[in-house]
Amino acid sequence: MAEEPAKTYRKIIHIDMDAFYASVEQRDFPEYRGKALVVGGLPEGRGGVVATASYEARKFGVRSAMPSKQALKLCPHAIFVRPRFAAYKEVSQKIREIFSRYTDLIEPLSLDEAYLDVTVDKLNIGSAIEVAEQIKQAIKDELQLTASAGVSVNKFVAKIASDVKKPDGLTFIGPSSIEKFIENLPVDKFYGVGRVTADKMKKQGLFTGADLKTLSREEIVKRFGKAGGFYYNIVRGIDDRPVQPHRETKSIGAEDTFAFDLTTAEEMYAELDKIAKTVHERLKRYQLKGRTVTVKIKYNDFKQITRSQSFPDGGDDIDFIAGTAKRLLDTTDTENLRVRLLGITLSNFYPPEIRTKTSSEQLDLFDQAT
Template structure:
């Protein structure tokens, strides 16, 4: 089977870059998109802010400690979605095989493309130029023969860069890479690998598949393959959403069950509106509780049949909430999600609503 030609496009600091584009006074300054209050969370950080260690999902209070002159701006998801649609339209001029991962990144399979272009590198550069002309924003691109390597490549020359990993270069590129740089290996897994003497891709390749499965379960097979630069996953334009959820960090801690039930109701409504709009039903309800010391508690319950009534969904969520009582500390965040969704409807790559 001939090698595929895969491009991974990743917009550079997307939300923050849109804000700097639309507000010239923010250009060149450290910017965080999200809530600037003590209970806020950073949704995105400009590259100027990242130099101080500010990153997405960081508590705003921590971000301000790292960068005292950090400028917070409120998120404008409607604008980000509009820009994302412009970018998606550019992709569609080159290939129908587009797998969006979020508003700001996607995989493209250009092995056979609508322009009849033989070079994936030329396509990636042309797309980056078109994005700049259309949106006045920059994008980074990775080009390779599978999704894993294309994703690694796009991270290699950020921001506003392009990097190509050719078929004969894949294994050597992976071998020299620190294990923390691997897409799909998080901080906790990296720490465990370090304890097993695995520091790099070369170290990972020396371990047998049985060893990796014994220590990392089902993921062990994936780690065995990526250590050899192998990834057979196709670019899937109609990915199936695995879950839908909503969560909120509250301005003040919640102490009582009544307060938490009230806080959960709009989140339940948010999820159920999606269910009614898509007619996709799930069987598993999960409630997430984050205490004010950042300890997270979750409880789930599954129904034998898909949940088709809002009241049943609400009752299950309330029961799961009550099962956590008494709680040792007040609550700063609540979330609810629905999973084990029926797969009769395709997911078109639309990002979940985030509450800040």
């Protein structure tokens, strides 16, 4: 009887920089080294949000997306600094140049993390583990920063693996180990499962991958909707998503959370002018024109609304963006309400043939007016 051909697997690496913004600050400014450093909004006034924190601050419970005021309570001696996005982007580009020595199949998720498919690597190294080690060493030698890496046969497992031994870690999860690894994984560690969904799962007695695995596909979809199909597959180690070096830009925008509430139309107009300038610069960078303008308004009670207007032709100039945003603002009730955040987004780009850009130019989560 003829033997079945051996199954071939992808070789996927997920690289995640360690406390990226904070590490760049500590590298560039020696006075921050060894100190509890928080990068993000300052705690004065209403306070902002933590973008990232050094490991010295994380020991006190400071985490990304936490209000800066809460971070200050947890770590009163922390040093707070505003982000320097231009510096982070420059470093990010150098990191991606290191990646490109090994593969062209690079899918950045943000400035500080990316998937790499090294099933066939440029240097014919053959071992994904060796490639990951070389990349980590190059980042350390050339940029004086550390990264953690996860290596596996698919994106889901590689991403989770990169978080196992942070900082400066490398974790390999081979094909024979994947199901056991995922079965033991707490549901709130699953990439793609947010806090609300994790809480819902726990209330249903689903605490680990092994618990999820007891549900049939029909049952898991019934409980969690379309995402249930994804959960059904990943608890069995199935993730066929390819590394995508190209993605489509669907919108470009900027927003700002203010230290103090805006209470007059004049104040709001002035802030919309600033935000419109940022959006204009980003549209010009990618040579895009948007036919739909959307304004986002968040009030001091955290209620949030959006208003949109579409046009036959696309626009990218400041007057078009700011003027439309102000008219949309005027359609809302701002006289008796206090505004804590404003944002402008352009979408529905025109002409459609220039909507695609390389993933190395992806806008990251914090690439916004602050």
